Structure formats: C-alpha cells, structure tokens
Amino acid sequence: MGFWKQGMAVAVVGLGLMSGEVHAQSAEDFPTAQHVAEPVAPLVRDTSDDFTLQSFNGRSVLPVKVRNCWYFAYTSYLAPGPGHPPFLVAWLTVERLPIGGCQAQSKVLTYTYEVGTLLGLTHSGDDIVLAYGLRSAPPMYVQVPRSVRLFHVSADSLEQQRTSNNELRLGTPMGNGGVTASHLEFVGQSLVVHGHKTGTIASGLPEEGSGPFYKATFENFLSSTTPPSILASESPTTELAAEELLDLEARRLDPVAYESPFTAERSQYIPPFRVRNCWYVMHQRGTYYSAPSSLYVDRLPVEGCTAERLHLGYSSSYRFMVAAKQGQLALAWTVDTGPYWSPSLALQLTHVDARTMQRQRTANTRLSVPTGWSPNGWIGGNVIPAQLDFDGHRLVVQGTKTAPVQEVQESGSGSNFTATFEHFLSSDAPPSVVAY
Incomplete structure (x- = not known):
C-alpha cells in the first residue's frame, strides 16, 4: 500500500515540524517507549519563489484562524522498520503558522496505531479543541478507534490544558467495538461531540437512551473537567445531515468560513506554503471506499489575499x-x-x-x-x-x-x-x- 511505501519519507519530513515533549499515552496504548522518534531538520514552508513540495500520507484539516494567527493540525505516519514500531504509527501535531507576524511553533500532542485515524478541530476564543481517534492495539486487530481523545490546546503555548475527562471510551474489552467522532462544535460554553459507537461509552455520565449514535456534551469544556453527558440514539444525533456536513467541508472559502469550526476528515495533503505574498494549501477530500478523492488547491484569506478554491479534479490518493x-x-x-x-x-x-x-x-x-x-x-x-x-x-x-x-x-x-x-x-x- 502507498501508506506503507511512503510512510518513512512522510515521517522524516513531518517529524521535523515537531517540537516539545510528547504527551505519553497509557501503558495499554503503547507498551514501549521505542515508538518515539527523534525530530529531524524542520520543513520550510515560508518558501522562496521557486520550490517543490510533495504530499504527505496522513490526515489534516484546513488551517483555522484563531484571533489573529493561523493554526494547522495534521497527522503524519511513521513507517515500520529497524528501530521503529512494528506497526504503522501516526503522530498528531498542531502548528502555528508564520503568517501575519505570528511566530511559528509546533507541538506533538500524541501518537497512535494508524489506519485512517479520524481528526477533527474546532475553536472558541483563544482555545483550540482537537478530537483524535486512538487505538490500543495494532490495526490488524482493531479496525476502528477504541476511543476519541479530546485535546484542549492553548493558542498561545500549544500546551494541552485538559488532562482529565477528556476521552470518549467504550467500556467493552479491547477488540470489541470502537467509537468515532463525526462532528464537534461549541454551543455556548459547552463542547458537543457527535459520532458513532458500537458499545456503551464508559468515560462519561451514565448513558441516556440507546443506539449506535451518540451526542456527548461537555459542560463548560474550557473551564471545567466534569465528565460529559452521553445521549445515545438510533439515528445520527447531529442536526447537520450527511449532505450538509459535506457542504460545510466543500463550501467556497471566505473569511467567515475560516472563522467557523472545521471538522472535516482528509487524507493526504501538502502543508500550507507561500507563493509571493499569499498562502496556499493543497488537499484531498475523500468520498467513500475505493472511490477517487476530490483534489483542491486553496488560497487562504491572509495578508490582503482573497480566499479562493480551485477544484483540480480527482486523485487516486x-x-x-x-x-x-x-x-x-x-x-x-x-x-x-x-x-x-x-x-x-x-x-x-x-x-x-x-x-x-x-x-x-x-x-x-x-x-x-x-x-x-x-x-x-x-x-x-x-x-x-x-x-x-x-x-x-x-x-x-x-x-x-x-x-x-x-x-x-x-x-x-x-x-x-x-x-x-x-x-x-x-x-x-x-x-x-x-x-x-
């Protein structure tokens, strides 16, 4: 598979963007510390006029503007090999881009066994929230995330602010089912996460209702660490239908859109890069299994440049x-x-x-x-x-x-x-x- 063939190259470049300590997972997530790789030279995105870039195997969401700075969240793969874990591992990183006088900074948040791990992002005020699917066993044994971990990240320091009750985890034994997140947003001061599960979520208050879909509400998420309330349902709990979620993801870009929550899952991307005085990002949006992915190049609405999206066609990923x-x-x-x-x-x-x-x-x-x-x-x-x-x-x-x-x-x-x-x-x- 392409992921396995290119994983090392992706990791070598992607890990160079990382700085700071790795926030370790529990022992059941990773049995040894050998999964942590040393950073290498950083990838320069604030480029000169002539350059070449290649896509990453990983996941990303479009850059999001928080106050006056821009942030980019993504995963990159570390391929199996000598001195590396025997299974594909993905690293979750959040970066502040060197745009508009803001200082570039990056932080590794966590890592997990990888097979298309989900990634979502939203924000409120000066705070960024990411949702990331975690696996506690190699992907050949666990095909969906065993839990969804939420990261409350300070836009100033990029440090994790929430260290408890920040996970949606099933109560069933390892290997029996999983949980995913399809949409997250702030409703007032509460963070609301919608998704799908194949068991009972045990990391919140006792579930109400029943069914494979859920709505998890974290009251006062940014200032409190109380556990979430869980509402289970037989049908999707989000008020946005699947078509509306796709429209949210694919809509034409403008400054208002870039101020809104982005929770779109993507496969492969070229990190933001500068041409002349404008910034661009190239990315795919997957459709369904084995189907070609839509390929786009976007210009960000920064430093006097207007937002624009060009649909290039369909890519084989x-x-x-x-x-x-x-x-x-x-x-x-x-x-x-x-x-x-x-x-x-x-x-x-x-x-x-x-x-x-x-x-x-x-x-x-x-x-x-x-x-x-x-x-x-x-x-x-x-x-x-x-x-x-x-x-x-x-x-x-x-x-x-x-x-x-x-x-x-x-x-x-x-x-x-x-x-x-x-x-x-x-x-x-x-x-x-x-x-x-």
Missing part, C-alpha cells in the same frame, strides 16, 4: 506534488483510469496561475500507459510521479511506469522515465519522454 516558479504553479497527481476492481494510474498535470487561481494549460496534460481488455483479460498499468522540478524554463517530471507511454513516442526503455516539458508555463507542446 497515491501522491500529488506542486512546483512553483515565478508565481506559477505546476501541479502533478495520479488519477485512476481503470475499473474499481483493477485500478490503473495515469499522471495528470496542470498549470495554475497563483494570482488568478485559473488553469493555464489546456493540452498535453496527461501521461498514461495502455490499459484495457485483451484475450488474456484486463491489462492495467501505472504512471507514477516521483519528482517534479523546474530546470530554468523546463518542467522535469521523473517517475516510474509499467509500459511505454501512449501520448508521445518515448526513447529508451525501462520502468523509469523522465518527461521534459520545454516551455511548460508558456506552451501546450508535448513533452519529450526518456525511459531507462
């Missing part, structure tokens, strides 16, 4: 990349061109003007290999980017493929390729492709 040159963005990602039972990946490219947030390239935007039916059955194939760079006026794409590309006549042979677009930002001319 393998990886996507951005290279910037003189205020222009070259974007690359993989798209699924095969049937659901036999995926085939093609490389999709586009040129976006960062100022206008409009596509500029209309032809020669895809590289693929032949797929389809043959006398021996379905033949699939992949073209997967590994590197995207500007070399002067040229855009150079390097990657792997399973057969000769079909859009142009390539030279050489082999499963690796280099595609060179001589004037990518000013011409729709096809690339030269060299295989090796």
Whole structure:
C-alpha cells in the first residue's frame, strides 16, 4: 500500500515540524517507549519563489484562524522498520503558522496505531479543541478507534490544558467495538461531540437512551473537567445531515468560513506554503471506499489575499506534488483510469496561475500507459510521479511506469522515465519522454 511505501519519507519530513515533549499515552496504548522518534531538520514552508513540495500520507484539516494567527493540525505516519514500531504509527501535531507576524511553533500532542485515524478541530476564543481517534492495539486487530481523545490546546503555548475527562471510551474489552467522532462544535460554553459507537461509552455520565449514535456534551469544556453527558440514539444525533456536513467541508472559502469550526476528515495533503505574498494549501477530500478523492488547491484569506478554491479534479490518493516558479504553479497527481476492481494510474498535470487561481494549460496534460481488455483479460498499468522540478524554463517530471507511454513516442526503455516539458508555463507542446 502507498501508506506503507511512503510512510518513512512522510515521517522524516513531518517529524521535523515537531517540537516539545510528547504527551505519553497509557501503558495499554503503547507498551514501549521505542515508538518515539527523534525530530529531524524542520520543513520550510515560508518558501522562496521557486520550490517543490510533495504530499504527505496522513490526515489534516484546513488551517483555522484563531484571533489573529493561523493554526494547522495534521497527522503524519511513521513507517515500520529497524528501530521503529512494528506497526504503522501516526503522530498528531498542531502548528502555528508564520503568517501575519505570528511566530511559528509546533507541538506533538500524541501518537497512535494508524489506519485512517479520524481528526477533527474546532475553536472558541483563544482555545483550540482537537478530537483524535486512538487505538490500543495494532490495526490488524482493531479496525476502528477504541476511543476519541479530546485535546484542549492553548493558542498561545500549544500546551494541552485538559488532562482529565477528556476521552470518549467504550467500556467493552479491547477488540470489541470502537467509537468515532463525526462532528464537534461549541454551543455556548459547552463542547458537543457527535459520532458513532458500537458499545456503551464508559468515560462519561451514565448513558441516556440507546443506539449506535451518540451526542456527548461537555459542560463548560474550557473551564471545567466534569465528565460529559452521553445521549445515545438510533439515528445520527447531529442536526447537520450527511449532505450538509459535506457542504460545510466543500463550501467556497471566505473569511467567515475560516472563522467557523472545521471538522472535516482528509487524507493526504501538502502543508500550507507561500507563493509571493499569499498562502496556499493543497488537499484531498475523500468520498467513500475505493472511490477517487476530490483534489483542491486553496488560497487562504491572509495578508490582503482573497480566499479562493480551485477544484483540480480527482486523485487516486497515491501522491500529488506542486512546483512553483515565478508565481506559477505546476501541479502533478495520479488519477485512476481503470475499473474499481483493477485500478490503473495515469499522471495528470496542470498549470495554475497563483494570482488568478485559473488553469493555464489546456493540452498535453496527461501521461498514461495502455490499459484495457485483451484475450488474456484486463491489462492495467501505472504512471507514477516521483519528482517534479523546474530546470530554468523546463518542467522535469521523473517517475516510474509499467509500459511505454501512449501520448508521445518515448526513447529508451525501462520502468523509469523522465518527461521534459520545454516551455511548460508558456506552451501546450508535448513533452519529450526518456525511459531507462
């Protein structure tokens, strides 16, 4: 799987963004301290005009504005390997971005065994609240989080403020069921969490009602550590229907929207980056299992720049990349061109003007290999980017493929390729492709 293949690279870059101590979980969550990795050099996002970034395997929510500063919450994966845990581990980090005179800072909040762990965020005043699903056993044994832990984080220090009654945990033995959170919001001074469970929540007041859905209300969450009241139901407890939640997540961006709670779960992202004087973030929004994810690039409403969202299309969730040159963005990602039972990946490219947030390239935007039916059955194939760079006026794409590309006549042979677009930002001319 892509998560396992890329996890180490993600962790090496992602962990470099972290500082401060790790808030350890209980012994039943992690039996040894070997799961903690040493930080490495930080990833620079306040970039120069020319740079290249690659997507992370993990989860993130869109940056949120709290008072005058911007914050970004995400997970990144630590892959199994020598000296590392034998199972995929995800780290939860919250960062303050270097925007508008605010000082960059990051804090690791916790870590957990990972298989698409949920992540949600909301805020009130100077305080940030995150919900994060925790697993107490490797994912092959526990397919859903055993509990949802809530983090009350000070926007000033990024320190955890709530150390008790901050978890929604089932009372059943390990391995029997789980609990997830689908929406969280402040109602007055109370934090309200909606979600799904497969047992009885034992970490709050005795449940009222019955059913697989719940509404947990933490009275005076920011100033009190009293346990939550739990209302169980046979139907979703949130007043927002599933379609409304998707609309909340996908709505057009504006300063008002960015002041509102964000609880959207996402898979893969490129952390916020600066082009000229504006800030951008590139992310996916998943739909349902095995379906392509919507891919977006957003401009944040900061430092005089207007909020804007561009829907790029659909991604196969393998990886996507951005290279910037003189205020222009070259974007690359993989798209699924095969049937659901036999995926085939093609490389999709586009040129976006960062100022206008409009596509500029209309032809020669895809590289693929032949797929389809043959006398021996379905033949699939992949073209997967590994590197995207500007070399002067040229855009150079390097990657792997399973057969000769079909859009142009390539030279050489082999499963690796280099595609060179001589004037990518000013011409729709096809690339030269060299295989090796």
